[in-house]
Amino acid sequence: MAGRLAGRIALVTGASSGLGRRFAVVMAREGAAIVAAARRKDRLDDLVKEIAEAGGRAIAVECDVTREDSVIDAFNVAEREFGLVDTVVNNAGMTHSDNAVTQSVDEFRRIMDLNVTSVWMVAREAARRLIKAGPEVSSRGRIVNIASMAARHVIPNVAAYCASKAACAHLTRSLAREWARYGVNVNALSPGYVATELTEDWLNSEGGAKTLQKTPRRRIMDAESLDEAILFLCSDDSKFVTGTDLLVDDGQSM
Numbered sequence: 001m002a003g004r005l006a007g008r009i010a011l012v013t014g015a016s017s018g019l020g021r022r023f024a025v026v027m028a029r030e031g032a033a034i035v036a037a038a039r040r041k042d043r044l045d046d047l048v049k050e051i052a053e054a055g056g057r058a059i060a061v062e063c064d065v066t067r068e069d070s071v072i073d074a075f076n077v078a079e080r081e082f083g084l085v086d087t088v089v090n091n092a093g094m095t096h097s098d099n100a101v102t103q104s105v106d107e108f109r110r111i112m113d114l115n116v117t118s119v120w121m122v123a124r125e126a127a128r129r130l131i132k133a134g135p136e137v138s139s140r141g142r143i144v145n146i147a148s149m150a151a152r153h154v155i156p157n158v159a160a161y162c163a164s165k166a167a168c169a170h171l172t173r174s175l176a177r178e179w180a181r182y183g184v185n186v187n188a189l190s191p192g193y194v195a196t197e198l199t200e201d202w203l204n205s206e207g208g209a210k211t212l213q214k215t216p217r218r219r220i221m222d223a224e225s226l227d228e229a230i231l232f233l234c235s236d237d238s239k240f241v242t243g244t245d246l247l248v249d250d251g252q253s254m
């Protein structure tokens with residue numbers, strides 16, 4: 001399939017809903033072979049069907065990104081089916097409803113585990129394989145970590161989430177520095193509020209509606225609003241871009 005991502009093999013985590021699902025669809029449309037990873041396999045199967053009907057290529061891989069064996073398996077399956085993964089969208093993530101006073105230690109750790117440790121683990125697995133394959137291959141490497149405007153702007157009452165996303169953004173810069181000499185680009189994409197399952201309850205609450213009314217444009221973004229950003233960061237167009245955190249928030253954090 002022709003397109004801006006033609007020839008790329010892209011693993012998208014958290015592809016079973018929300019932003020990850022949208023990233024997979026739009027990247028497949030631009031020619032990437034998609035390895036759609038998440039825990040809910042039935043949803044991934046629907047996505048694969050949709051991509052195939054549109055003429056694209058995708059496989060569904062049941063994967064819990066908090067488990068190292070599951071991450072390694074996902075890369076092995078991808079390699080068997082399509083070849084070496086050269087593009088990763090580290091999108092799986094979660095937020096929470098408890099504030100810092102009511103939150104348990106276990107819940108705090110769960111957030112950090114998924115939003116930080118797993119991002120590192122998936123990026124590490126991709127980079128290990130790319131570096132081993134040699135410079136010609138590794139120089140095509142693109143790793144995009146989905147952070148948030150919460151990485152640089154405090155969203156009230158979700159301290160663990162904000163801390164995890166700030167860690168994700170700085171992890172991105174650190175990995176970008178470490179792997180720069182291999183040509184592997186590592187960038188973050190930081191969305192503002194987008195309507196997905198993650199934000200649904202909050203947006204329907206009084207507090208959510210009030211917060212949105214305080215944003216400059218008084219509106220939420222839709223998943224399509226990130227299409228150009230993800231394609232740029234995953235494509236050859238961003239050859240000279242690494243270690244950046246691209247904020248696409250419709251001005252919500254101003």
Ligand SMILES: NC(=O)c1ccc[n+]([C@@H]2O[C@H](COP(=O)([O-])OP(=O)(O)OC[C@H]3O[C@@H](n4cnc5c(N)ncnc54)[C@H](OP(=O)(O)O)[C@@H]3O)[C@@H](O)[C@H]2O)c1
Nearest residue numbers: 014016017018019038039040064065092093193194196198
């Ligand atoms: N929506 C927003 O306003 C917004 C704004 C800024 C940043 N973000 C970030 O964007 C990313 C996607 O969020 P979203 O809004 O699309 O949320 P979502 O609809 O809740 O999607 C989260 C995805 O993560 C996957 N996931 C959760 N735990 C997992 C695990 N252990 N292993 C594998 N996959 C797992 C889920 O799939 P399964 O349950 O099937 O595993 C799901 O597909 C997150 O990192 C989020 O922090 C979102």
